Amino acid sequence: MSDQSLLNRLFASLEGELTLVSAGSDQSQFPILDLLGNMRDEAREGDLAECARNAADRMVSIIESGKPFTADDVAWLQDVTAELRSILAPPASASKPAAAAPQAAAPAAPPEAAPAPAADMSVSLNLEGDGELLREFVTESREHLNNIEQGVLVLEERPDDADTLNSIFRAFHTFKGGAGFLNLIPINRLAHALESTLDLARQHKLRVDRPIVELILRGRDLLKLAVDEIEVRVSGSRPNEPFSLAFAALTAEALAVVEGGPAAVVIALPKAAPAPEAPASAPMPEKSAAQPTATVKVETSKLDSLVDLVGELVISQSLVAQDLTSLSRMDPQFARNVAQIGRVTRELQRVSMSLRMAPIRGAFQKMARVVRDVGAKQGKEVRLVTEGDDTELDRNMTEELTDPLMHMIRNAVDHGIEMPDARVAHGKPAVGCVHLRAHHQSGSIVVEIEDDGEGLSKERILAKAVEKGLAAPDAKLSEDEIFEFIFAAGFSTAQKVTDVSGRGVGMDVVRRNVERLRGQVAVSSTPGKGSLFKLIVPLTLAIIDGLIVKIGAERFIIPTLSVRESFRPQAGMVSTVQGRGEIVNVRGRLIPLMRLSQLFGVEGAATDPMAGVIVVVTTGTAVKCILVDSLINRQEVVIKNVGDLVRRANPAVAGAAILGDGRVGLIIDVHVLSSSSFAYADAA
């Protein structure tokens, strides 16, 4: 007996190849021959084998002629496929092949698959046989589905962009092929239906308008769900049971669009899309067309040890260079060589650090979808304009930034941008605009989110702050101090709780996340004009800019980002408050003083503040003074993990770094130190 499922799979692949066939091109000639041959061998006898054999023979002659497909060949291939289908699945498609034939004029239009099944077929995975393939499928599919999402969003603005259309089409096509090969039939069908829709658009037979974009996005989301389902099964975190999603309905919908034909769609849905007003300035182009550069996947642990070793190389090199300068009789040739090693080493260090860097584009692309969905849900027209997509930062950082960004973008669309009629009434364009920008600034990356909405209402924030007991009713607060309240826990001025925001878990979480990344959030706003949120985060989690300080014989590193200032105290600045330790009077502001030497039990440190230096550190709203002996210098250091052992025993140590002389310096966790709950159990 021949294997029916294998035959089905072969046929699905054949259908896939067929979509690539067009008159005048020789694409897919060999794969088609191969598939036909396989079908012939698998079927062995009967109509199917017969049909496949004849088809394969003709394919051989086409290939042997060395010419591309002619229009006749294409039509013939459509017929053969229809015939094969009717043999493979007689009852369902028996009525169809004839209907498919007229479409043959459209060379790439795939003949319609069997009508969508009424019930959703479940998807079951063959983990033993296909485990590795499925894993690959999941990774690749994610990429394709992301590309599709991005592409569709571009299409929404520029429906006629042929490059984008083609790239989405190809992504669906590859995805479909993979699903077919792995016998994920409902997934394959849905992808196929969506691909067909896109194909019509590609041939200018279908206008890509809102409903089509919606359809494709919904399809893409469903396929993503399916991929998620496959992933949990492949990873073994859930038992491998067949699963079913609402594939059939969507597949039918897509097929209806395809069959309804171009005319019906265009008439039924006059261009409601904002295509005509799509601004020429929208800096979205070339996104999908961004040339993929060749990449290699590397384990992060390997990358880390490379960076470790390069760091050591830099230290060894500088030690050698130092020894060299102390040599009295120096051979100039030798000195030159050592200098050359130094240059190469520094270059190597730069390159090894840049290995982790990736453009922020990925995070920005996700935002386009957020803006779109939130805007659509609320009936607002919002446009996202991104700038600086190529700004590079640590890949981990991009991931960590996604959540805070998403939250702030949601806020901007939800709270910031007004309803279209309100905007028009205020003399603004009906379409709101959110700008998302990124650029480098002195070793950090700055991400700005600016909306042209109504801006923050000082009065409303203040009223809310008073209501929550965060501010006294008669307090005289500066604008910045008032805006600061939006970062307080459980604070939201949204008049009503909406689907997307206004539940009061908002900006405080954003601030906390950003500070965890050793970054800062700032806000400014002009009433009626909009608000600007500014995130400043380091480029990488692997390096910090540190202030190296000396306490006793030991050196510690304080992250520069949290250092506000440092100074040598004058007599009378430090005073003792009974029961509350020491405080420093910094220009009239009283700030608690921490003696790191006492806290850490470091011997030989200065006890008189006048002999030392005071470093003022801030984290969020907490400000503390730290007394150290002296400042050594400021430098960028690579953060090393000190292990649970140390962190558990001393939570105030955030990590360690190798200093210029090869010794380890400990990085102080300013957040832990300045949190009010922090104290060593036995601290005096």
Add this chain to the structure above:
Amino acid sequence: MNTLVSAPKAETAKPVPGKYLAFVLGGESYAIGVMHVREIIRPLDVTPVPRMPAYIQGVVNLRGKVVAIFDLRIKFGLPMPESLDRACVIVVQAHSSSGATTQIGLIVDTVEEVVALGAEQLDDTPSFGASLGTEYLTGMARIGSTVKMLLNIDRILEDESGPAAGSFGL
């Protein structure tokens, strides 16, 4: 910490025949399975970490990795040797109970040799009563007339990652 029951670890910490690295710690003979040993280095410049138990000397830079250095002589209450000239650091790979592996450095008086120990040379740790800290041993080995104590390195790490790490709370 000696009140910890010893029943469960009797099963987990049986001495296994194989190759062991013999070393001297506070004048006493110890050995550790070679599978745990990553390398042996000369003592490096140690950066003390504030608020760590006294027997954790601090951290060193081992070719770009930060590794904690343990002085088990302090933990076990053993005397310091008169001369530190032959002192070495044995870098070992220890597994915590959670399954994570950590590299730590053990300062020893001197490293002796690698010995192959057969099953007939190995004994379980004799019970001296709770007061003698034998919980850090997997067993004893007889080599001729001498006896070596087999160190259970994972158990030492466990002490530190346990909930009551030293006397310091957060």
